[in-house]
Amino acid sequence: MEETRFGNLVFIPGMGCGKYPFCNSLYIDDKKKAIIDPASDESYLRKLARGKKVDIIINSHYHEDHIAFNYLFPEAELYVHEAIGTCFKSYNSFLDYCGLLDSKYRAEWDDLFLNRFHFEERTPSVEFGDGDLLIFGDTKLRVIHTPGHTIGHCSFHFPDQGILFMGDLDLSRFGPWYGDRVSDIDQTIQSMRRLLEIPADIYITSHETGIIRGDITEMVETYLNVITQREKKILEFLERPRTVHEIVERWIIFKRELQPRYFFEFAERGMIIKHLERLIRNGNIGTEEGKFYFISSSDKT
Ligand SMILES: [Zn+2]
DSSP states (O other): OOOEEEEEEEEEEETTOOTTTTTOEEESSSEEEEEEOOOOOEEEEEEHHHHOOOOOESSSOOHHHHHHHHGOTTTTEEEEEEGGHHHHHOOOHHHHHOOOTOTTHHHHHIIIIISSOOOOOOOOSSEETOOOOOEEEOOOEEEEESSSSTTOOEEEEEETTTTEETOOOOOOTTTOOOSTTTTTHHHHEEEEEEEEHHHOOOOEEEEEEEESSSSSHHHHHHHHHHHHHHHHHHHHHHOBBOOOHHHHHTTTTOOOSSSSSSHHHHHHHHHHHHHHHHHHHHHHHHEEEEEEOOOOOOOOO
């Protein structure tokens, strides 16, 4: 796929339809040149690096499929949200935010992050906050903190172009992802709804389609409905008390067991736990002796 230019903004499609391990990048080709999430197309990014055409890297969040080629731009300044600066400064903090610090598959994770995705500790030059306005010349970007997928996850609004970069609130068929220790389902919903309030004509997502024009209201409802469907399946499975292990083995999120298992089981478990915590908070389920059980409405007197 070719790049798509919107004035000073250039959409760089990720390899493999922008699916993991790649994402789509957005390049700001202005007086100050910036790349959002350089993990799209290695040869395109290497060309930018050779031409010294990147002054600033902006990462929407700390996930490996968004930072994979940060290392090609060692002289660029790094801009990230203030809640996740620590994930870039310290590998252990990154693992901790993911929920992987004590993983029994630490060797596999280290190999993935350090070797395959080139994670390098790096101190951000700028840690921005919600509402901050970043100016690159003619191009202005407004930061919108949209936590949930991870804390510190950000979307970026270009008001003059009517373009909204939504990051991993990606409107994919898979639905929202919230598998890290610092992920949150309710925040994901709130963030998505907040993005609907932002005036835009063109929406850029980090994965798959990448460029969406027009009204996204229906797509957002379909996307958020995946959360409801997952929750419904969990409640159905709790027809009798079950352990977390049993629920994870049901593969409700990914629909079937995927390989490599350490990788997908981590995400399945992380997301199931977020659902169980939420269902407890909402009084839908209870827990006793390490098992989770359904509370029918007639019991809630
Ligand atoms: Zn992500």
